[in-house]
Amino acid sequence: MKAAVIDNGKVRIVEVPEPEPGEGEVIIRVEYALTDGTDLKALLRGHHLIGNGPFGHEYSGVVVKVGEGVEGFKVGDEVVGANTGPCYTCQMCRRGRYNLCENLKDNMVLGAYAEYLRIPAPVVRTNLYHKPPDLPFRYAPMVEPLACVLHGVETLNLKGYEKVLIVGTGSIASFFVLALKLLGHSVTVLGRNPEKLSLIAENLKPDEVLTYTDAIGKYDVVIESTGKEEVWKKVINYTDRGGKVLLFGGLPSGTYVPFDAHRVHYEEIHLLTSFHHTPTSVRRALHVLKDNWRRLAFLVSGEFPLMRIEEAFKLMAEGKGFKYAVRP
Ligand SMILES: [Zn+2]
Incomplete structure (x- = not known):
């Protein structure tokens, strides 16, 4: 098969x-795989979880x-x-920190950009999940990144916090907008890509969108979703006393x-991180996606057959579009 x-x-x-199933495993014929920022990172600068070889991990x-x-x-x-x-x-699983499972890498689905895909036993x-009939194959793979976002929302523990600033204009930022609006928060999006900002505004109706040239106030909660070092450095400046920062976009080792440090201590600004997803956040993500995929459909910016996948990553690298659907 082609991969x-x-x-x-x-x-x-x-x-x-073609893959064969081991004990507890299933093989699927891939209907759709979606590109994402992690794949692009793995391709351009390497990633500690994804090396040379088959890749793609958002699938239906x-x-x-x-x-x-x-x-x-x-x-x-x-x-x-x-x-x-x-x-x-x-040990991590015994503590309930399932997103940090020490065997994560060995049990990972990699190779969704192919005709057939092996699903390891711990994933099965x-x-x-059985795909809900009213959720199209094309949008169903968003369950994985959405699950990561919902784990981040859970980590933030937002009870009593209202004004949230989301820094970034990618698909992850968009999932945060959806999740936080569903929870009733006031949501501002800050970014520098005007086209993406207006698509987010139109489809997800955040309360406010800002560009880096606008005056940026202070927020109860600030979410970093760009994975850029210069943005990590800035985000506490946008955080109010007693606020929380979620550092979501991963940076390279080193x-x-x-x-x-003065502000972080005397204004008790809580710096939080979240990585990956848990079984609970995956289950919730499927539920949220089933009811809201139409509002998120704009995140699939185009479609390519597997043979032309390189074009999808070229567009991603140029900052054009959010995610691309790949059809084997
Ligand atoms: Zn484990």
Whole structure:
């Protein structure tokens, strides 16, 4: 079968053997995979979880093969899921920190940019779902990034906090806008891409959109979703006394970010981080997506057949569009 692989900073289409299911695993025929910023990072600068080889981890499809001992799925089932599942035996899993599972990397779905995809047993067991019939294959893969965002929202514990500033104009920022508006918060989006800002404004109706040239006030909560060092440095400046900052966009290993320690301490600004998703946030994400995918449909900026996937990443690298649908 054909599969897209990362080959030292380039995308190549190669011929690989069709996967066979091991115990507890299923094989799906991929209907749609969606590109995302993590894939772009992996391609352009490398990523500690995604090396050379098959990639793509946001998927929807139809079960074509079922391994021994699989419960709840059969050939022909329409499915969508997350890219990892907890092992439930490591120290992090025993603490309930499923997003930090020590076996995350070994149990990861990688290779959604292909005709067929193997879903590892821990994912099948916990984070693979029957696709709701009214959720199209094309938008269903958004469940994974949305689950990461909902885990971030949970980490923030926003009870009593009203004014939220989201820094960034990508798909992650957009998911935050949706989630926080659903929870009734006042939401401002700050970014520098006017086209994306206006698409977010039109589709998700945040209370306010700002560009970096506007006067930026102070907010109860500030969410960094750009994964840019210079933005990490700035975000506490936008945070009010007693506020919270969520540092969501990951930076490369070895990046050091200075903060005004005086403000962080005497104004008790809580610096929080969130990474990845938990089984709870995946379940919630599917629920939110089922009811709201129409409002998020603008995030799929175009569609490419697998053979032309390189064009999708070229557009992403140029900052054009949010996500692209890839159809094997
Ligand atoms: Zn674990």
